[in-house]
Amino acid sequence: MKAWWIVPVWKTLHYFAIALVVGIVGLVDLRIVGVAKGLPLRPLQRLMPWAVVAFAVAAASGYALLRLNPANSFGPPVNVAFAGKILFLLLIGLNDMLYFATGLKRQVDAVGAGERTSVSARIVAGVSLVLWIGVVYWSRMLTFLAGAI
Amino acid sequence: MHLLQQWTEANAFLIWLRESPSIWAYPTVFFAHTIGLVFTAGASLVISARLLGAARHLPIAPLARFFRAIWIGVWLTAMSGLVMLASDLETKLTNRLFPVKMTLVVCAVALMVVLRRRVEQSSESASTRALAAVSLLCWLGAVAAGRFMAYF
Numbered sequence: 350m351k352a353w354w355i356v357p358v359w360k361t362l363h364y365f366a367i368a369l370v371v372g373i374v375g376l377v378d379l380r381i382v383g384v385a386k387g388l389p390l391r392p393l394q395r396l397m398p399w400a401v402v403a404f405a406v407a408a409a410s411g412y413a414l415l416r417l418n419p420a421n422s423f424g425p426p427v428n429v430a431f432a433g434k435i436l437f438l439l440l441i442g443l444n445d446m447l448y449f450a451t452g453l454k455r456q457v458d459a460v461g462a463g464e465r466t467s468v469s470a471r472i473v474a475g476v477s478l479v480l481w482i483g484v485v486y487w488s489r490m491l492t493f494l495a496g497a498i
Numbered sequence: 499m500h501l502l503q504q505w506t507e508a509n510a511f512l513i514w515l516r517e518s519p520s521i522w523a524y525p526t527v528f529f530a531h532t533i534g535l536v537f538t539a540g541a542s543l544v545i546s547a548r549l550l551g552a553a554r555h556l557p558i559a560p561l562a563r564f565f566r567a568i569w570i571g572v573w574l575t576a577m578s579g580l581v582m583l584a585s586d587l588e589t590k591l592t593n594r595l596f597p598v599k600m601t602l603v604v605c606a607v608a609l610m611v612v613l614r615r616r617v618e619q620s621s622e623s624a625s626t627r628a629l630a631a632v633s634l635l636c637w638l639g640a641v642a643a644g645r646f647m648a649y650f
Binding site for chain 1 (some may be wrong): 521525528529532533535536537539540541542543544552553555556557559560561562563564567637638641642645646648649
């Protein structure tokens with residue numbers, strides 16, 4: 350018999366980590382899109398390794414939660430929200446790979462205080478924002494869409 | 499109080515929200531609450547961390563521009579929270595953790611107002627750092643209390 354507090358403790362940790370990831374990524378993306386132009390982008394992007402650490406915590410706590418209640422996500426039938434969440438995370442990975450591979454990251458690093466980013470950088474940042482909001486959406490729907498189809 | 503409860507129990511929108519199995523009813527309002535909170539708390543944590551000395555190379559004052567986006571998050575969270583509270587007044591108000599969560603949220607939002615001014619002044623004084631630390635703890639506590647409410 351598992352103690353009643355194990356699930357809420359993992360969930361709380363999971364939420365903290367997600368808040369940190371979305372907080373950091375959200376602020377960087379918003380700056381690239383054009384909010385708070387007074388911020389130079391190189392020092393702002395240096396926060397990203399912390400988002401990676403927070404993401405690792407979110408992934409680890411998420412895995413623990415998955416092990417505690419596999420049926421909610423895996424079904425059968427597979428939870429649509431879980432599939433959507435994994436798909437969106439993969440798309441985020443792809444979007445980020447594109448950001449590095451095309452040299453956009455370095456180009457954005459050179460954007461100083463008061464300067465605008467290129468259109469392509471703004472598109473990648475906008476896509477990232479939408480996908481992260483989507484990840485939170487699917488996460489919230491996990492309990493509601495279990496066994497839906 | 500009794501009248502308020504009667505009204506929330508008879509209101510058509512709140513009944514729909516409470517009883518509809520639709521994914522566009524309660525789950526959607528709950529999502530609005532979550533996304534608003536995630537952004538508000540997340541961005542506040544980052545700004546507090548900067549005031550506490552993280553990412554020293556990052557200028558402080560321009561961060562103030564983010565507060566407008568953060569306030570949108572606060573309103574989204576507050577409005578959706580109010581609707582969910584009204585849809586289930588009795589359960590929420592009798593929950594022992596609810597007043598704890600609300601106290602922490604009110605403190606965190608009040609600190610946001612103060613911290614915005616400190617950010618505009620690029621303040622890194624001891625008092626600013628203390629306020630940033632308290633703000634950080636308030637958000638962490640509020641999220642934890644909100645999560646644990648479901649178990650009390």
